[in-house]
Amino acid sequence: MCGGYALAEPTEVLEDVFNVELVGENLPAPSWNIRPTNQVPIVVDSQDENGTIQRRLESARWSLIPSWVKGEPPKFSTFNARSEDAASKASWRDAVKSKRCLVPASGYYEWVVEDGVKVPHYIHDDKLIAFAGLYSWWRAQPEDPWMLTATILTMATVEPLAYIHDRNPVPLPEGMWEQWLDPTVVGTQELVDAAVAAAIPVASALQEHPVNPIRGNGPELILPR
Template sequence: MCGRIIITDTAPDLAAMFDVEHEGENLPEPSWNIRPTEQIPIVLESARTDPAVRRLESARWSLIPSFATESRSKFPTFNARAETAAEKPTFKTSVRSRRALVPATGYFEWHTEGTVKTPYFIHSDDGMPLAFAGLYSWWKNPAAADTDPTRWVLSATILTTDAQGPLARLHDRTPVVLPEEWWDQWLDPATAGDQTFVDAAVASSRPVLESLNFYEVAPVTGNGPELIEPVDAVSM
């Protein structure tokens, strides 16, 4: 699973990195401790224009399906299992044509032994941002007036898959990290997504996942660059 992410790049940096044509409003600032339901930047391509426009937008990290009657869900939606995403009512519409990239400097994972949980910071081997395979949805709040500018809520989830290699020693699940050569086809709303398409995306992520590095960090509290310092450096 992926329950805490870190994004240290600014919106202009992300826009340049992902060839974004339009930057949305109120994009979140860099953060070292992003929790589910908080705002995250996502990259998507709008299907309402021809050709599609690549956008960087602020989204709620926990997907709200368009058919929901309220923002709260009976089960967590900040992650979606890649193996079943195309079948689940909550996610299948998004798999079809509302796919996104979720940029991240890395993420935290907790390794559990008995009752002891030890946090680790997972990141790329070259320090470059990761691009998680995500899904997004637009939800219209039925309780909000049509004149309320916040009545439309953009939300997103991160796909996860079985951990491979050294990562499996920490946790049995990991986010799907797409290689750059997959970004365009994943975002393309004209490409109809199904389970076969998702499975191919997961397969493409395997070499990236096997190259990720990780190290132990101090307990994850607060918000600042010290959270991703190795535990040995923290204790000095």
């Protein structure tokens, strides 16, 4: 699973890397301590009534709330979605069909028990990572404003990271971004499975190192312990 990550790159870099055409409002600043329910940048492709597709960078709540949920957000965790059955689970299946996104990250954290103590490890690449994600628009009541929410897909761990955790996020290679984001492609479990297969080499090449306890917020959080 992925319960915390870092995104050091500013909006301008994300615009360039993902060829963004429209930047939304209230995008969060770079952060090295992103946790569930925080606002995070996501990349989406949307289609208007004329069929024009536009790539957008938007701010979303990290913990997806399905549009059919009324009142309070669900009590169960929705910041990660298991890829293996995403297309059949009530919480994710609508998003799999047409609301797929990319969640940019510099790296993410997992905790390993060492001598009885949980030690955070920072897992990263030497370039920006794009996690496969899903999104949903939600509001508690009809009179409330819509809120954009998102989740990160996870997969069975790759061998180099198996000693850290039995799950890891799905990091998509650039060659799969277009297909994953395309709102005209009806998402199926086969598409999710293809994304996972494409992510295996990317995940296997990630680097990791232990870091100090994650407190506060700053680039020092990702430095080797």
